[in-house]
Amino acid sequence: MSAYLKIKDLHKTFYPHGQPLKVLDGIDLEVEKGEIFxxxxxxxxxxxxxxRCINRLEKADSGTIELGDTDILSLSKDQLLKQRHKMGxxxxxxxxxxxxxxxxxxxxxxEISGVPRKEIKQRVLETAELVGLTEKLKAHPxxxxxxxxxxxxxxxxxxxxxxxIISDEATSALDPQTTIQILDLLKEINEKxxxxxxxxxxxxxxIRYTCSRMAVLEGxxxxxxxxxxxxxxxxxxxxxxxxxxxxxxxQSPEFTKGEGI
Amino acid sequence: xxxxxxxxWEVFLASLSPExxxxxxxxxxxxxxxTAISSxxxxxxGIVIGILLDITNPNGLIPLKLSYTLSGWMINCxxxxxxxxxxxxxxxxxxxxxxxxxxxxxCIIAIAASCIPMYARIVxxxxxxxxxGKIEAAQAMGSKNISIIFKVLLPETLPSLIRGFTxxxxxxxxxxxxxxxxxxxxxxxxxxxxxxxxxxxxxLFACVYILIVLVxxxxxxxxxxxxxxxxxxxxx
Numbered sequence: 001m002s003a004y005l006k007i008k009d010l011h012k013t014f015y016p017h018g019q020p021l022k023v024l025d026g027i028d029l030e031v032e033k034g035e036i037f038x039x040x041x042x043x044x045x046x047x048x049x050x051x052r053c054i055n056r057l058e059k060a061d062s063g064t065i066e067l068g069d070t071d072i073l074s075l076s077k078d079q080l081l082k083q084r085h086k087m088g089x090x091x092x093x094x095x096x097x098x099x100x101x102x103x104x105x106x107x108x109x110x111e112i113s114g115v116p117r118k119e120i121k122q123r124v125l126e127t128a129e130l131v132g133l134t135e136k137l138k139a140h141p142x143x144x145x146x147x148x149x150x151x152x153x154x155x156x157x158x159x160x161x162x163x164x165i166i167s168d169e170a171t172s173a174l175d176p177q178t179t180i181q182i183l184d185l186l187k188e189i190n191e192k193x194x195x196x197x198x199x200x201x202x203x204x205x206x207i208r209y210t211c212s213r214m215a216v217l218e219g220x221x222x223x224x225x226x227x228x229x230x231x232x233x234x235x236x237x238x239x240x241x242x243x244x245x246x247x248x249x250x251q252s253p254e255f256t257k258g259e260g261i
Numbered sequence: 262x263x264x265x266x267x268x269x270w271e272v273f274l275a276s277l278s279p280e281x282x283x284x285x286x287x288x289x290x291x292x293x294x295x296t297a298i299s300s301x302x303x304x305x306x307g308i309v310i311g312i313l314l315d316i317t318n319p320n321g322l323i324p325l326k327l328s329y330t331l332s333g334w335m336i337n338c339x340x341x342x343x344x345x346x347x348x349x350x351x352x353x354x355x356x357x358x359x360x361x362x363x364x365x366x367x368c369i370i371a372i373a374a375s376c377i378p379m380y381a382r383i384v385x386x387x388x389x390x391x392x393x394g395k396i397e398a399a400q401a402m403g404s405k406n407i408s409i410i411f412k413v414l415l416p417e418t419l420p421s422l423i424r425g426f427t428x429x430x431x432x433x434x435x436x437x438x439x440x441x442x443x444x445x446x447x448x449x450x451x452x453x454x455x456x457x458x459x460x461x462x463x464x465l466f467a468c469v470y471i472l473i474v475l476v477x478x479x480x481x482x483x484x485x486x487x488x489x490x491x492x493x494x495x496x497x
Binding site (some may be wrong): 080081083089096100111112139160 | 392394395397398399400401402403404405408412413416417419493494495496
């Protein structure tokens with residue numbers, strides 16, 4: 001299989017208070033078509049910036065991002081808008097529109113890309129059924145639980161039938177049971193529609209549960225990448241080691257007995 | 262009847278007499294007319310200028326530093342004029358447009374000139390309250406700026422916009438009373454001519470009742486509408 005998302009030597013520097021802060025310092029990354037690829041890192045490692053550079057919510061300073069045959073960084077404004085119709089994004093805080101019903105929220109991406117009303121209805125109903133929200137279409141997001149809100153977020157991301165979804169900490173605000181349900185949903189979408197998913201998170205379990213391959217992001221650099229199992233068993237980076245340690249800790253008998261370490 | 266030669270109670274009773282009130286319906290109409298027209302003008306221009314301020318903000322949708330700074334500076338200039346000075350300043354403008362410098366319509370210009378900058382600032386701060394994540398989500402889906410403004414920004418901040426408008430309409434109402442001093446007619450005119458210049462305190466009292474009732478009504482309607490919206494959205 002060939003790489004679908006290719007990121008080469010991506011740099012991004014912010015200037016908070018005038019001081020340069022290298023957030024992305026030469027990222028190289030390849031994600032294959034149809035896989036769920038995990039990116040893990042601590043807070044401030046540059047995960048969200050990386051995600052936002054891919055759909056150009058943030059403009060990278062240098063480097064290249066290729067998605068399929070599209071060179072993201074050289075797109076004109078109009079082309080970028082069209083490209084964004086073809087990629088979904090899921091957020092930690094859901095970012096749903098409170099003024100719209102669930103139906104309108106899911107329909108919004110179709111409306112702005114000029115899909116005819118009749119087709120919108122059909123697609124929204126289909127998608128709502130897939131994510132299990134058929135009963136809630138007339139409700140406003142304010143009346144939903146966190147898990148339901150994220151289902152709306154996912155429905156909104158996949159209703160345009162994208163090839164690629166960025167999940168930026170999609171389960172970080174949810175409780176463990178809901179997290180599993182949402183991850184199952186992401187897996188189902190990935191298998192059913194062959195949508196490539198880039199999953200950005202600081203949660204180990206989420207990555208272990210969903211991804212086949214992953215990368216560790218540390219200080220704006222990818223410190224290691226490969227199969228999830230290999231990284232957990234044989235970490236080569238500080239972050240990787242720490243995560244593996246935490247993982248071992250949670251599995252250690254002392255911990256599970258509740259006697260403290 | 263005046264407080265100078267009658268007791269408070271007598272003046273109060275007199276202020277309720279039909280004789281006084283029959284002369285007040287006309288001025289009430291003028292006040293309502295001035296408030297309504299000025300509020301509509303204020304609403305339209307305030308929203309437009311408020312949106313422009315919000316999107317040209319350095320962190321806005323279309324950052325335009327120069328235009329943002331300049332318009333901000335102009336608004337501050339207009340806002341630093343007390344309402345009374347604004348009315349006097351607008352006399353030549355009113356004469357230019359209506360051919361006379363007094364009357365209800367002439368004062369609407371002064372009221373609008375004074376209240377538009379205020380409401381524009383209120384709109385701006387309401388729009389800035391929106392969760393930036395919502396804007397980002399809309400951008401990530403490929404929204405054009407125009408759809409972000411009309412489908413996300415304005416609807417999402419609607420309850421706050423309505424509350425701001427309510428406060429501003431009350432300011433407009435109080436300014437119509439002030440404009441009464443400059444020949445605009447209305448309740449303020451009655452209060453000044455009878456209550457102040459002729460010591461007819463019963464008429465002054467009646468004006469106070471009317472203003473209190475109007476303010477309560479405006480605030481009540483504003484609260485009701487914005488609460489209704491929040492309730493439909495399950496946000497309260």
